[in-house]
Amino acid sequence: MEMMLLLFVLVLSIFLGFELINKVPSTLHTPLMSGANAISGITLVGAILSSGGDSSSITITLGTIAVFLASLNVVGGYLVTNRMLRMFKKK
Amino acid sequence: MILEVFQNNTFINLSYILASVLFIFGLKMLSSPDTAQRGNFVSSLGMLLAVVVTLLSKEIVSFQFILLGLIGGGVVGAIAALRIKMTSMPELVALLNGFGGASSLLVASAELFALTTSNLVAMIAIGIATIIGGVTFSGSLIAFGKLSEIMPGKPYLFIGQKILTALVILLLLLLLFQFCSGIFFAEILFGFDWINEQYALILLIALSLLLGILLAIPIGGADMPVIIALLNSYSGLAACAAGFVIGNNVLIVAGSLVGASGLILTNIMCKAMNRSLLNVLFGGFGATDSSSSSGEGKVQGDVNPINIGDSYLILEAASSVLIVPGYGMAVSQAQHSVRELGELLQDNGCDVKYAIHPVAGRMPGHMNVLLAEANVSYDVLVEPQDVNPIMDTIDACIVIGANDVVNPDAREDESSPIYGMPVIEVDRAKTVFVLKRSMASGFAGIQNSLFFKQNTRMLFGDAKESVSGLVSEFKS
Numbered sequence: 001m002e003m004m005l006l007l008f009v010l011v012l013s014i015f016l017g018f019e020l021i022n023k024v025p026s027t028l029h030t031p032l033m034s035g036a037n038a039i040s041g042i043t044l045v046g047a048i049l050s051s052g053g054d055s056s057s058i059t060i061t062l063g064t065i066a067v068f069l070a071s072l073n074v075v076g077g078y079l080v081t082n083r084m085l086r087m088f089k090k091k
Numbered sequence: 092m093i094l095e096v097f098q099n100n101t102f103i104n105l106s107y108i109l110a111s112v113l114f115i116f117g118l119k120m121l122s123s124p125d126t127a128q129r130g131n132f133v134s135s136l137g138m139l140l141a142v143v144v145t146l147l148s149k150e151i152v153s154f155q156f157i158l159l160g161l162i163g164g165g166v167v168g169a170i171a172a173l174r175i176k177m178t179s180m181p182e183l184v185a186l187l188n189g190f191g192g193a194s195s196l197l198v199a200s201a202e203l204f205a206l207t208t209s210n211l212v213a214m215i216a217i218g219i220a221t222i223i224g225g226v227t228f229s230g231s232l233i234a235f236g237k238l239s240e241i242m243p244g245k246p247y248l249f250i251g252q253k254i255l256t257a258l259v260i261l262l263l264l265l266l267l268f269q270f271c272s273g274i275f276f277a278e279i280l281f282g283f284d285w286i287n288e289q290y291a292l293i294l295l296i297a298l299s300l301l302l303g304i305l306l307a308i309p310i311g312g313a314d315m316p317v318i319i320a321l322l323n324s325y326s327g328l329a330a331c332a333a334g335f336v337i338g339n340n341v342l343i344v345a346g347s348l349v350g351a352s353g354l355i356l357t358n359i360m361c362k363a364m365n366r367s368l369l370n371v372l373f374g375g376f377g378a379t380d381s382s383s384s385s386g387e388g389k390v391q392g393d394v395n396p397i398n399i400g401d402s403y404l405i406l407e408a409a410s411s412v413l414i415v416p417g418y419g420m421a422v423s424q425a426q427h428s429v430r431e432l433g434e435l436l437q438d439n440g441c442d443v444k445y446a447i448h449p450v451a452g453r454m455p456g457h458m459n460v461l462l463a464e465a466n467v468s469y470d471v472l473v474e475p476q477d478v479n480p481i482m483d484t485i486d487a488c489i490v491i492g493a494n495d496v497v498n499p500d501a502r503e504d505e506s507s508p509i510y511g512m513p514v515i516e517v518d519r520a521k522t523v524f525v526l527k528r529s530m531a532s533g534f535a536g537i538q539n540s541l542f543f544k545q546n547t548r549m550l551f552g553d554a555k556e557s558v559s560g561l562v563s564e565f566k567s
Contacts (some may be wrong), residue, residue, distance in 0.1 A: 003212050006335055006343055013344045016350025020115065024122040028468050029356060029456030031179060032121050033323050035131050036352045037187050039114055041139065041321075043195045043330040043346035045145045046337045050201035051160060052151035058200045060156055066197035068159025069190040071563055074353065076168030077187050078135040085128040087177075087463040090470050 031084045038077025044070035096149045106144040112346050113137030118352065124469055141341050165415045177464040181454040182189040184317055185234040192227025195220050195329035196296065202336045203292055213336060214271040214288070218295060220332035222263060225299025226306065227325040234318055235335040237285070238453055244312035253373060255443045256305045263298050267529035270295060290365045293346070306372060312418075314496055315403045315453040317371045323388035324353025356455050363449035365501075365512040397548035399557065403564035405522055405548075409486035411442040413478060415515055416458045417451045419492015426465035429491060431466065432558050435565040442469050446478045446515050448496035488517040490525045490541075492554050508537060523547045526554045 024032050047070045050063025120126040146157070168187075175183045199220035207215060208291025222474075236242035269275050270291040277283040308319045327349025334342025361368050408410065414433060420426055432461060433443045445467065451458045457473060490497050493515075501508035501514045517523050519540050525547060541547055550557050 002338065005112045006338065006340065009343050010331065010335075010347055011341050013347035014351050016115065017118075017348040018355065020118050020348065021122070021352040021355045021550045022273040024352075024355075025124070025559075026359075026456060026474060027124060027126055027449065027459045027472055028121060028325050029359075029449075030184070030454060030460045031127060031131070031456070032118075033320065033356060033455060034136070034180075034184050034187070034350060035121055036118070037184060037191060037323055037326060039134055039138070039345050040133075040188075040191045040330045041194070041324040042342050043191065043198055043333045044138075045141050045339060046198040046202075047194055048142065048145045048157050049148070049150055049337060050151055050198060050205065051144075051270075052157045052477050053205070054150075055205045057193045057420060059205045061195045062200060062201035064156040064203070065161045066194045066507070067157055067200065068164040069168070069197070070194040071119065071161045071164030072168040072171075073164075073187050073191040074138055074168070074382040078131060078138070079169055079172035080133045080180070080183060080187075082128065084177075084283060084463070085131055085458055087219060087460070087466075088124045088469055089463070089466070090124070090128065091145070 012077050029089070031088075034077055034084070035081040038074055038081060041070045041074035041077060044074055095563060096148075097144075098149045102145050103148055103341075106140055107339070107493050110137040110141040110144075110341050110346040113140065114348060116319070118348060119527075120151075134466065139325055152322070154159060162245070177460055178424060179251060180460055181315065181319060181452070181457060182235050182238045184454060185231050185238055185322065188319070189228045189231025189235065190323045191326035192224045192322075192329045194224075194233065195326075195333040196224030196228060196299075198333045199224065199336050200292060200296070203288060208274065211271060214273075216332055216335035217292075218267045218270050220329060220336050221295050222267065222299045222302075223325055223332055224329040225296050226303040227322055228556070229300040229327050230307040230325070231304030231322050233304055234310070234315065234322060237307075237310075238313065238315060246311040247308040252309065256302070263295070263302060266291060266295055266298065283501075287366050306453075309373065310371070312453065313450070314364075314371050316450045316455050316457070317357055317364070317368070320353055320356035321368075321453045322353075324350050324357060327351075327353055358538065360450055360455060363513060364509075379416065392543045393550045394542050395547060397524070397550055399560040399564060402524055402548065402550055403561055405524075406445075406487055406489075406561065407565070408437065408438075409441055411485045412436050412444075412515070413444065413482075413485050413488045413520065414445045415451075415488055415490045415493050415497055415517055416445065416462070417491065417493025417496060418453060418457075419494075419554050421452060421457065421461055421490065423554040423556075425491060425558050426461040426467075428555055428558040428562060430462070430465040431562050432489075432565070433471075439565070444473050446473050446475060446517075448475055448515055450495070451493055453495050475513055479516050482516050482519040485520040486521045486522065488520040490517055491524060491558065492526065494539055495537060497541055498537065499544070500537070500540050504540065517541065518544050518546070521546060524550050526550050526552075526557050528553065555558070 047066035114137045117130045120130025199217045331346025501512040
């Protein structure tokens with residue numbers, strides 16, 4: 001049953017995503033991509049659970065590398081998006 | 092006591108819902124230049140909330156490794172983000188996509204080793220997260236290599252490539268079936284009883300990485316915007332699959348939002364090139380010898396070169412100018428000089444617009460970022476469909492390092508590989524200046540009949556030097 005719930009969420013979010021993004025002007029395509037990329041770093045949540053959990057050393061090792069890569073993704077993604085968006089001005 | 096409230100599952104899940112809402116609002120606000128920066132901030136708050144709540148959860152027993160990864164990754168990411176040049180943005184985005192994918196792959200792998208009971212749903216999720224994550228990672232690394240010119244940017248094709256790719260996909264599916272079902276063919280056929288899910292996972296990772304490489308190497312530089320958008324989508328889908336692995340809604344929501352946005356961008360890029368995604372992925376565009384398909388029997392005629400002094404005289408008299416930037420502007424870092432020229436033209440009473448083709452450059456919106464960096468107001472940026480109807484009224488077009496996106500063959504020559512692609516119809520303007528290093532053909536390797544038109548003037552040389560030359564003519 002939980003599986004069905006997750007699938008339900010998946011399908012709805014995909015439709016929501018299409019609705020949300022459809023109206024982005026082409027000027028903002030790059031920041032949209034890097035900003036969305038930062039969001040995909042949400043896998044960090046899973047990485048943290050693996051890295052800090054009470055489990056085997058291999059899980060912890062893999063989890064820690066995942067935390068490293070995901071934080072790089074998140075921090076780098078948000079900062080670079082912000083840097084770009086700061087430049088978009090109307091005069 | 093208070094800590095227990097925060098560790099409560101209901102509290103954690105409510106926080107994840109709030110984080111998802113913040114992501115949704117953030118993305119929504121990203122769709123307008125006025126609110127975009129705040130949107131990005133809102134979405135980062137969502138991320139912070141999700142991470143902090145996860146750190147509080149009861150399942151976390153030790154923090155030293157988490158902190159190591161968080162601080163290490165955060166510092167490297169921050170340095171990269173603050174140091175990167177705007178012209179190198181496509182490389183950074185490609186790399187970050189790849190890291191996101193790799194992270195999801197690792198989360199899935201880590202979870203396999205943590206599984207205590209065999210669980211079909213979890214195995215399917217782990218398998219899929221591994222495949223998408225692996226393809227995203229190696230594909231992004233190849234894209235990064237091509238964009239940063241560590242690797243040659245030309246499509247890399249070999250005989251039997253499509254067959255090999257198809258074979259790898261087939262093997263991956265077979266392996267995925269074995270991985271999920273626990274029925275190993277090698278055990279049944281050859282009696283390899285030592286084979287288990289963990290070996291299968293390693294093989295699954297290896298094959299996914301191989302598939303990512305196979306999918307990315309045939310993509311040429313001009314098609315990079317498509318593949319970057321597609322990898323962007325994959326990085327989201329990988330996170331989404333990782334969400335199924337750990338049974339976490341926030342990963343599924345955030346991941347599928349990213350997956351959807353990447354797919355939309357991919358679709359926009361494909362439409363802008365009038366090609367299907369399959370054609371982009373497997374067409375090996377630009378690798379074929381295009382001289383046989385276009386311009387072979389046609390007399391192209393001579394080009395009309397022009398010098399900076401004469402160009403100035405024409406521009407000085409123009410009352411409307413359209414600037415069309417392409418990848419060449421990024422290469423020669425000409426965006427600041429271009430902005431200066433645009434301002435001088437405006438001061439001269441001329442109407443100046445910038446026409447940006449969706450696939451100009453190496454990633455979606457590449458030119459917009461560079462012009463924004465150079466402080467060009469975004470409301471003078473126009474899209475091809477807005478400017479083409481009024482092209483006949485424009486006195487001069489200045490094409491700066493763009494090639495395929497202004498090629499008239501897309502409308503005129505049915506045998507051209509880019510026939511049917513929507514282009515900026517600069518050849519219909521009264522005069523077209525083409526700033527170009529030499530007569531070498533563009534990235535896609537296609538002849539451009541624009542260079543041989545009556546009203547075209549070729550201003551040879553480095554784009555930045557030519558534009559700076561025009562700027563100093565205006566100032567003197």
